[in-house]
Amino acid sequence: MKSHACHALTLVALTAVLSTLAVESVHKYLLKDASFTLLDYIRTFLLNRKGKDVPETIPVSENVNKKEGFVRTSENTVKHVPEPYSEELILEQLTRNYSFFSSSGMAKIRALRVIVVGAGGVGSNAIVSLVRSGVTHIRIIDFDQVSLSSLNRHACATLKDVGRSKVECLVDFIGKIAPWSEAEGINELFSVEKAERLLRVMEDGSKPDYIVDCIDNIDTKIDLLAFCHKNDIPVISSMGAACKSDATRINVGDVSVSDEDPLARAVRRRLKKLGISSGITTVFSAEKPDPKKAFLLPLADEEFERGKVDELSALQNFRVRILPVLGTMPAMFGLAIATRIVTEAGGYPVEPIEGKNRYKVYDSLLQSLAGQQTRIGIKDQRTPWVALSDVQYIIEEVWRGKSPVSGLSTRLTLSRWYPDQELGMQNVVVLNKEEQREHEKRVLLGKEKIEDVYSAEVVRRVLDRFEEEKYYSQFR
Structure with a gap:
């Protein structure tokens, strides 16, 4: 022993x-x-x-920071150069993604070229999720540094990264989780004067497949969205995640249907002045503002007394006051953006509900149906055929928030479909106002056959929706 x-x-x-x-x-x-x-x-x-x-x-090697894991190609640009890596190991790391999307779908995802402008809470989460999903070519544009207060929402920054460029932080992290990938970080403030250089082509000369807008400055945001719209570059824009807390109200839809979001409202108005009313995909929250909830923090009285409040901003025309942020919400916005990109690019069947949570309009839609009933001669409406509680289900779930005739999701209303059948779930469609008037004139009052008014494709689509609702109604 x-x-x-x-x-x-x-x-x-x-x-x-x-x-x-x-x-x-x-x-x-x-x-x-x-x-x-x-x-x-x-x-x-x-x-x-x-x-x-x-x-x-x-x-x-010259200009290679071995500790950080990237190459500094210029004063404000860093790059992670793809390292030799076994394809077998890549396939194993992405095996769940391959099971989900199939080999053909993943080939498209891995070939994507994505530019993300804004690397804060929303942008960083979108970037990391895209890379983990197999996106191999990515450019990150942001002028800011990691701050202590941003650690509650950033996807990969740590205490050691405080004071460090956000793009460096992300490029370094990408190299650690996907060393075969190509990531470029540009430490610049985006402006319309730089749009051609920063957004038109990637470093290898290829065009970007998607641009992700995660900017919270309204002027810069409008410049970026207008550039993408003008040049037919697919763009997904994040609206305001600050002051939001209800995960069930997050939506993905066209900018024309975004509501209850002050930033989205301002973006819509500014874009409309430029002749852009639709065609831009957004992620937004339909959560209603409430005096009991978080709001833009007021500036201290002594700051106003000193004068020149605008000089307190870090940059000209940028916000001075602070917006409270629940760290989980920017993450969910970023994940929603990444999910939209990979499912769309990978060809995965997704049919988003557009304009979800439009509570203000449901009652008016029901009243429009009641008005139609009166116009076609049905005066006794004491027993409602469709309840108010059913309107959201009909619009959002059955008809996916858009007309089966035109595919439009604005100026919607409800309409009887067949003139000679009882009104109910199997006989109510979503149309826009012009389509409702035309349907009422020709079918409900004019007694024309539906097959003579609409194409076979539209008729088939309506019948498919009715059959689908009939099946799911047994579970309601």
């Missing part, structure tokens, strides 16, 4: 001595070259122990 104890003590002592030597060696070379990685230190220590000559520093 004593011999075993002595042997154990000897091993502990030897380990302590070796550890001390290792620490001394690491410390020695740490002082000489701060760019050494742990592998460099281990190699140096082993060479030292074998009695071989050790260079004062281990050579590194």
